[in-house]
Structure formats: C-alpha cells, structure tokens
Amino acid sequence: MTTPATPATTATATAAAPVPPAAVHPRPVGRGRVATAYRWEVTKLAAQARTRATLAVCLLAPFVFVVLLDRQDRLPKDTLYGRWVHASGFATPLLILGFAAQWVFPLLTSLVAGDIFASEDQHGTWKTILTRSHSRSQIFWAKTLAAATFTTAVLTVLALSCLTAGVLLVGHQPLESLSGTLLPPGRAAGLVLAAWATALPPLLGFTALGIMLSVLTRSSPAGIVGPIILGLLMQLYAFLNGADTIRHLLLVTPFDAWHGLLAAHPYYGPLRDGTFVSVGYLVLCLAVAYTALRRRDITGG
C-alpha cells in the first residue's frame, strides 16, 4: 500500500483564502518577548501567597526580633555586633546580617528560585506557556530575571526593615567599628546598607543554585531545600577550618566580606574575591540549567 499524501487532495476540498499580511495585533519580538514573559512571571509571583508572605515576614520579622532582643538581659555576645545591640540601633542590622547568612538567605531566595521552574512541571503548564510564541530561551531568561528580582527585593526589604527597626526601637547612637573607633550615625547608616549590599552577589549565586536544582530535579521541594542544605554543608566546612583554598571557593564565604567595610582602614579583597566566586556560581549554575531546559523533552508538562 502506498502513502497517498499529496497536498492536491485537500486543495480540491476547500479553496485557499488569501492570508492577511500581518496579525491584527502586533506582538513584541526578541528581547521584547523576554520583557513580556518577565512581566508575566512577576505578575504570577505577585499572585502567589507564598511570595507575599515571604516579603511580609522580611518586613515585620526584624521588628519582632529587636523587641525580643530588647527584653533579654543576656546579649548574643558570641555573634559579631551581638554585644552592641543595646548600645546602637545600627548594630541590629549587622547582627541580623551575620545570622541570616547562615541559612535564612538561602531559604528566602530558594523559596522562589527553587520553585520557579519546577512549579511548571508540577502544574503541567510548560506546554501552555511554550505554545504561546515564546521560546524556551525567552522563558528561561524571564524566569531567571524574575527570581533575581525577588532576591533583590527580599534583600532590600530585609535590609531597610532591619535598619528601621534598629533605629526606631534602639536608637541612632554612633556605632563602634570592628577596629574600635566610633562611627557617627550617618556614616554608620551608609556602612550598614553597604554591608547588606555585599550580600547580593552570593545571594544571586544561591538563586542560580536554586534555579539549577529546580530545572534539573523538576521538584519544588528539592529546589527549595537543596540550596539550604548545600549552604549549611558549606557553613559546616568553613566552621571546621577546612583548607583555605576550598573555603574561599564556598558560596557562603562572601557573606562575610562586609567585615572589611567596618574596619578603621577598610579592605576590599574579600569583597572582590567573593564577587568573583559568586559570579562563578551564577554562570556555572545558569549554564547547566539553561542547557538542561533547552534539551528537555517537554512531553508530560
């Protein structure tokens, strides 16, 4: 039996009509489609209760933390700036910064980054998205930018909230630098914000790590918990005084880079090295995730 597949058969059944030269509504092209997909992803994130709850916690938790600290007689003296939390409101955000680096930052970023790709697998919505004139590359970069936006938003809200809580509830007394000199309030506020800003590169590194796990595992729990566990393992390695070379390559090490800013004679080496390490994680994780998503067989989802 032969295969009778010739266009002529259908042409006789229905006369072909002229095709309009263009769609009625012009649609964006190239980077415009990444921007469209980015807005779509951000709108979707904003509609999720988890996203809003996370930002609300970042906004309110520092105030609760400061109130609880204020009621305690014993100070967390074993933590950097712990002994000064009653002396200056600028010490509070630095204390929280040191604490958050241990596991809070990886948790906050991976809540979105670890879920942002896997949730499409969970809901089976990949085909819904990819049948709407958007390529995998465009969706990948849109989602990555959205996750990075959330990370930046979380860090910004948390930093401003910590600073506000410290200043409002403790006061704006001068802050003692790590070298023992007193920093006036204006300078202290600037350094506190700069210290928080140094957490952005490693946080983006953790975001990329969450994205990679989200793409590879297609599982939201794995994407969310994975970066936290890896972060804790890195903390453990650093705590055990492992080899310096490896310790410098850990993604948690750059979280301490702000110490150099609070010295009487600031040093920026750790900040520079930490940024390189963070960028390394960022590029490597995104490259793996991008390649995996491009090669993925979108069938079930």
Added chain:
Amino acid sequence: MTVAVPAVEASGLVKRFGARTAVDRVDLRVDVGEVYGILGPNGAGKTTFLRMLFGLIRPDAGTLRVFGRTWGEAGPRMLDGVAGFIESPRFYPYLSGRRNLNLLAGLDGGGAGSRIDAVLDVVDLAGRADDKVGGYSFGMRQRLGVAASLLRDPRLLVLDEPANGLDPAGIRDMRALVRRLAAGGLTVLLSSHNMDEVEEICDNVTIMRTGRVVYHGSIDQLRAQAPDPSHRLLTSDDAQALRLGGDHPAVSVSAHPDGGLVLRAQPADADAYILALGQAGVAVRALHLEVAPLESLFFMLTETDPAAGHDVPAQAQPDALTGAAS
C-alpha cells in the same frame, strides 16, 4: 496580489524516538478556512505531529510550515496567529479562570487582555470565571483551554482530542463550540481517535497509523467509499434467516461469534431483507447497528498492516479513495 499560503503544510515529516519512528514521512496540507481532522488510534503519531507544529520538538527530517514559515526561519514567531493545546490544557490551579486568562493575556501581549470577557462568554464560562481552576471539572478546563486559545485571536486553532475525557454532554458542547468557531471562518486542525467526531466536525481528514498516513481526503469521499453498515440481527430462526440471505445478493448475512447473525447491507437492501424474513415467518427479535460505516473503514485502515495492502479492501485503498498520486 495576495498569495494563498496554506495554514499548515508538512512535507516528508519524520520524527524518531530512538529506534521508534513516531512520524514517518508525513505530508499534509491544511488550507485557510478549513476544518481539518487528524484521525488515528493511540500511538498513531497525531500528538507527535502537533508537538512539532508547536515547536516543542524538532523534526528529524522534512519541513513543517505554518502560514508559510518554518521554526528554523521564524523561531517562536512561527506560532503568531496560532493557538491551541496539546493533550489536555493545563492552568495554575490556585488562580481563578479569569486570573489565568489575565496572565496568559500578559504573555501574549497585543490586545489579548481586552478579549477576556468575550472569550469567557464564547465558551460559556463567564459564570464560573472567578472560581479557582483547581475546582473546575475536566470539561470546564477543556473549555477554558479553548478560551485561552481564542485570547490570541488566532487564525489557526489546533485542538488535540478536545473531547477526550468528557462526558456525553461535555462532548456535545465541545463539538458545538468547535463548529461555531469554524463557522466564524477560523481554520481548525483537530486531532482525534473518534471517527464520529471527525465526521461531524471536519471537512477533510488525514488518517494515521503507526506514524504513517494511510488515508487523506475529504470526509465526503471517505463516506462514499465506506463499507456497508454492520448490524447484529437476532431472529426466531437463524438458520432460515441465513438461507434467505442467500436469495438477496445485495446483503451479506453470516453467523455472529456471540450468537445471532451479522447483517451487512445498505439501508434499502437491509429493509428488503427484513421484510422478506417477515414474509417467510421468521420473526426479527433485535436489530441494532454494531459498526457505523466510517468507523468500519477506520478500523480497516488502522488495524491492518500497511505493508500488506491485500488486507485492505479495495474500496478503502487510499489511491482509489482520493485519486491522489502517490
């Protein structure tokens, strides 16, 4: 001067998954304004073909043009003017139907957002639009899938087994919806494993089996070549009824494996035979249609080995059906 560009044009399309060839040298053309069916049993390659059409997978050989553009030439812009769903449409269950459409309209750009209320009306979901999709029935999600497709103001609507999993009322509503959309001038490409559905909705059809095209042409041509309808006949005297069948050359009467008889004939010939039974004192206790003509032809085309042409009745040979050059 405008040029008539087909909505879909596949030429020598091949897709392999390892050693298995899911789509094997498929040629297909869907003209603008047509309602076209791709019919075949599960595993025939229909969904694989649609996945290639939507750019989810790339063909290993051959070309696939949508409104004259290939994925290689246009990338995702090939899908401008195209909408639809593959398998069942999926949405974010924690959002309402309207919110889902809002999101998708944002992804589509253009004027999609302004059409949300209109498309909800078209699919008769306006009353439940603010309920979360997680609480929708399967049929409602199918209709929301059509609404999400219409948001794109498509020129080509692609539906993969749209009535699959629906109850009889849902099937009726979905077919009516597709007919309404087609009547409005939309080009529709519909895949199905249900002959009735394709016969009811489509102008032209391609029938696939194990990745290959075994027939394509108009539904009218297919109908003209279909074998006689097959009925199950129960009588008071089957032996006498069999003998009387021999006196009526236009009918075929044989024993049914589960008891009673199988009667194959055109309606007028069957009527004459039944009257003859009555005149001979043979009571007819039951007569019901077992296999509709087109369904019967569908089984012949899709359940026989394409390499063994002698298994396919002469009237079902695709060349004879379509008059097409192979």
